[in-house]
Amino acid sequence: MTDQSKTSEKPWGGRFSEPTDAFVERFTASVGFDQRLYHHDITGSIAHATMLAEVGVLTAAERDQIVEGLNGVKADIEAGNFEWSVSLEDVHMNIEARLTDRIGITGKKLHTGRSRNDQVATDIRLYLRDEIDVIAEELKRLQSGLLDVAEREADTIMPGFTHLQTAQPVTFGHHLMAWYEMLVRDAERLQDCRKRVNVMPLGAAALAGTTYPIDRAMTARLLGFDRPTENSLDSVSDRDFAIEFCSFAALLMTHLSRFSEELVLWTSAQFDFIDLPDRFCTGSSIMPQKKNPDVPELVRGKTGRVNGHLVSLLTLMKSQPLAYNKDNQEDKEPLFDTLDTVKGCLKAYADMVPAIRAKADSMRAAAKRGFSTATDLADYLVKKGVPFRDAHEIVGKAVAFGVAEQRDLSEMTLDELAGFSSVIAADVFDVLTLEGSVQARNHLGGTAPGQVRAAIARARQQL
Numbered sequence: 001m002t003d004q005s006k007t008s009e010k011p012w013g014g015r016f017s018e019p020t021d022a023f024v025e026r027f028t029a030s031v032g033f034d035q036r037l038y039h040h041d042i043t044g045s046i047a048h049a050t051m052l053a054e055v056g057v058l059t060a061a062e063r064d065q066i067v068e069g070l071n072g073v074k075a076d077i078e079a080g081n082f083e084w085s086v087s088l089e090d091v092h093m094n095i096e097a098r099l100t101d102r103i104g105i106t107g108k109k110l111h112t113g114r115s116r117n118d119q120v121a122t123d124i125r126l127y128l129r130d131e132i133d134v135i136a137e138e139l140k141r142l143q144s145g146l147l148d149v150a151e152r153e154a155d156t157i158m159p160g161f162t163h164l165q166t167a168q169p170v171t172f173g174h175h176l177m178a179w180y181e182m183l184v185r186d187a188e189r190l191q192d193c194r195k196r197v198n199v200m201p202l203g204a205a206a207l208a209g210t211t212y213p214i215d216r217a218m219t220a221r222l223l224g225f226d227r228p229t230e231n232s233l234d235s236v237s238d239r240d241f242a243i244e245f246c247s248f249a250a251l252l253m254t255h256l257s258r259f260s261e262e263l264v265l266w267t268s269a270q271f272d273f274i275d276l277p278d279r280f281c282t283g284s285s286i287m288p289q290k291k292n293p294d295v296p297e298l299v300r301g302k303t304g305r306v307n308g309h310l311v312s313l314l315t316l317m318k319s320q321p322l323a324y325n326k327d328n329q330e331d332k333e334p335l336f337d338t339l340d341t342v343k344g345c346l347k348a349y350a351d352m353v354p355a356i357r358a359k360a361d362s363m364r365a366a367a368k369r370g371f372s373t374a375t376d377l378a379d380y381l382v383k384k385g386v387p388f389r390d391a392h393e394i395v396g397k398a399v400a401f402g403v404a405e406q407r408d409l410s411e412m413t414l415d416e417l418a419g420f421s422s423v424i425a426a427d428v429f430d431v432l433t434l435e436g437s438v439q440a441r442n443h444l445g446g447t448a449p450g451q452v453r454a455a456i457a458r459a460r461q462q463l
């Protein structure tokens with residue numbers, strides 16, 4: 001093959017007098033990773049050709065040939081009969097070249113009135129929109145699983161923590177519903193992001209628009225976009241929508257990472273609050289007794305790369321002049337890896353969460369340690385007329401006594417308790433029980449089992 005024939009192989013080879021350096025060809029190619037856009041690239045091209053025929057730039061016969069040809073290319077790709085060529089750089093030129101191989105000269109008319117700059121921006125948006133819908137469903141599955149476990153565990157008592165020290169008793173259902181609330185916000189952010197993903201840049205062409213009488217509203221309609229974008233320069237260079245998605249993903253992963261941390265702690269022999277089924281754990285090659293919570297650990301670990309991708313995209317866009325720059329080709333790998341990671345983590349969590357088993361006895365025993373009802377005793381004194389600061393001091397003394405004696409407040413005698421304050425009477429034992437403590441926090445957002453059940457019912461309605 002001569003140099004001349006090699007340069008003219010490139011769709012843009014006309015003005016070049018020597019072939020691309022072999023390394024540069026590989027260095028600049030994106031087909032290795034953007035081929036996953038093939039389906040959306042073809043969908044976009046079919047809509048573009050349909051619109052071109054509608055406005056008279058293509059004949060109906062040309063359009064039909066192109067549409068049939070593109071469907072053939074898609075079938076080839078899906079059947080594995082497609083060899084991606086690095087010398088054709090990216091998914092767009094690979095598909096266009098194959099179309100022309102299939103249908104001849106008409107294939108060369110497809111690119112009329114568009115550029116790869118608006119084409120790639122359109123493809124990513126179409127692809128991301130579909131992936132967002134998949135992620136939204138998976139998120140919903142996880143949320144619904146969480147509600148089921150929360151309902152099952154609405155009465156199960158565990159210690160609530162601040163500073164990871166025993167604070168006050170809570171119900172496990174209430175704790176699970178805290179996770180649920182985080183996911184509600186994630187789901188809202190995802191839908192909000194989708195609105196800005198679902199606008200169509202096609203028609204911006206290279207940067208300034210095109211001289212053909214295109215109908216952008218029609219193409220937008222054909223592709224299910226809410227509307228075409230307003231400004232051609234912005235259309236080809238905007239990647240805010242990908243950054244927004246990665247920002248949603250970073251927060252979601254941050255939440256999953258927090259759940260994970262708790263699951264890891266709770267499965268340990270030291271906490272012993274929950275059990276994860278064997279199918280979500282793995283063993284050790286040396287220590288026969290080990291059952292490791294690999295799924296939560298990996299999810300916690302994968303949060304790092306997702307957070308990193310957000311920073312990659314922000315840094316990619318920082319200082320870019322208008323309009324399209326080749327820098328933007330670097331948007332795909334962080335975005336794609338974010339999508340793959342988030343989908344994998346959500347699937348693992350949606351499958352695993354309903355299988356979490358609470359060890360109620362162990363949780364209860366832990367709630368009994370650490371004087372978790374000390375605030376309840378202080379509130380009891382206040383209700384009998386003791387100022388709160390004095391009540392705090394009195395209970396502090398009682399706790400110090402309990403620490404020395406290794407006994408919980410509920411395990412002291414009435415005489416012992418009354419020794420700390422003369423207002424303490426036999427009814428004190430009602431507030432020192434774990435059940436009494438959680439029952440008493442009976443208001444919107446509180447941990448009382450009835451409130452948790454009501455929160456679950458509201459959540460089910462909204463989901």
Ligand code: ARG
Pocket residue numbers: 030034090116117120324326328329330
């Ligand atoms: N592969 C390119 C990308 O991902 C497509 C757009 C190329 N445009 C260009 N003018 N070289 O951004």
